Amino acid sequence: MKKLLLILSAIIGIFFFYSCEEENNNIDIDPVNKSINFLNIKNYVGDSYSRVNGYILIKGYKLIESNETNYENNLIHNYVYLSKDSVKYIKLQTFNNKVFACEYHYGDMYALNTNVDNVLNEYKNLSNEASVLFSGFNYTGNLDESSFSNHQALIEVFDSVKYNMNWCDEKWEENSIRKAKVTYFNEEYFLPVPPYPINHVAVEYWDYSFSPYINLKSLAKK
Numbered sequence: 544m545k546k547l548l549l550i551l552s553a554i555i556g557i558f559f560f561y562s563c564e565e566e567n568n569n570i571d572i573d574p575v576n577k578s579i580n581f582l583n584i585k586n587y588v589g590d591s592y593s594r595v596n597g598y599i600l601i602k603g604y605k606l607i608e609s610n611e612t613n614y615e616n617n618l619i620h621n622y623v624y625l626s627k628d629s630v631k632y633i634k635l636q637t638f639n640n641k642v643f644a645c646e647y648h649y650g651d652m653y654a655l656n657t658n659v660d661n662v663l664n665e666y667k668n669l670s671n672e673a674s675v676l677f678s679g680f681n682y683t684g685n686l687d688e689s690s691f692s693n694h695q696a697l698i699e700v701f702d703s704v705k706y707n708m709n710w711c712d713e714k715w716e717e718n719s720i721r722k723a724k725v726t727y728f729n730e731e732y733f734l735p736v737p738p739y740p741i742n743h744v745a746v747e748y749w750d751y752s753f754s755p756y757i758n759l760k761s762l763a764k765k
Contacts, residue, residue: 579631579647581672581746585723587645588750592620592637595645599624599633617755636754643753650743662742663705666727669746670694670713677715677723686711720757722749 604624636644674694684691691697710728
C-alpha cells in the first residue's frame with residue numbers, strides 16, 4: 544500500500560512539473576515598443592552604428608538606402624530606414640562607426656497623408672518632449688511669419704491655427720555643437736528620397752562632437 548502511495552505521489556509530482564513548465568512556456572514575451580520618441584533619437588546619437596542599426600531593425604524598419612559622402616577626406620556613412628507601413632522614416636549619419644546625426648520623419652512617404660490629426664499630434668508630442676529634454680539649450684521658434692522665444696508661446700498659437708498654417712519649426716541649440724529640431728510643413732518638399740509629402744513632421748538631432756564637422760562648428764562658435 545505504501546509503495547502504491549509513493550508511485551501515485553511521484554506521478555502527481557511529474558504531472559505538476561510538466562504542467563508548470565508548459566504554463567511558463569506559454570507566457571508571452573513583452574512586445575517591442577515600435578514607436579519612436581525624441582529620447583530614442585537623442586540616445587541613438589553617440590552610440591555605435593551596429594547597436595543603433597539593431598535597435599531600429601527590431602522596431603520593424605528595413606534598410607532601404609545606404610551611401611557614403613566625403614568631407615575633407617573623412618568618410619561619412621548615410622543610412623535610410625523605412626517602416627513597414629511606409630509612414631515613418633529614419634536617417635542616420637555616422638563617422639568612425641558612431642552616429643552623429645539622426646532624423647525621424649512621420650508622414651506617408653509615397654502618398655499624401657490624409658490623416659492630418661495624426662501628423663499634428665505627432666508634432667506636438669515630439670516638440671513637447673524636446674522642450675523638456677533640451678530645456679537648457681537656446682531656443683528659437685517660427686510659425687509661418689511669426690517668431691517665438693519660448694516653446695509654450697508657440698504651442699498656444701499652434702493649437703489655434705494648426706489647420707490653417709503652412710509650416711512651423713522649433714530649434715534647440717547648445718554651443719553650436721548639439722542641435723535638436725522639430726519641423727511641421729503643410730506644403731510639398733521635393734528633397735532626397737523619400738520625397739516629403741504634404742502634412743509631414745521632421746525631427747533632427749545632431750552632436751557635432753562625434754562628426755568630422757566639429758572643427759568647423761568650433762570656428763563658427765568663435
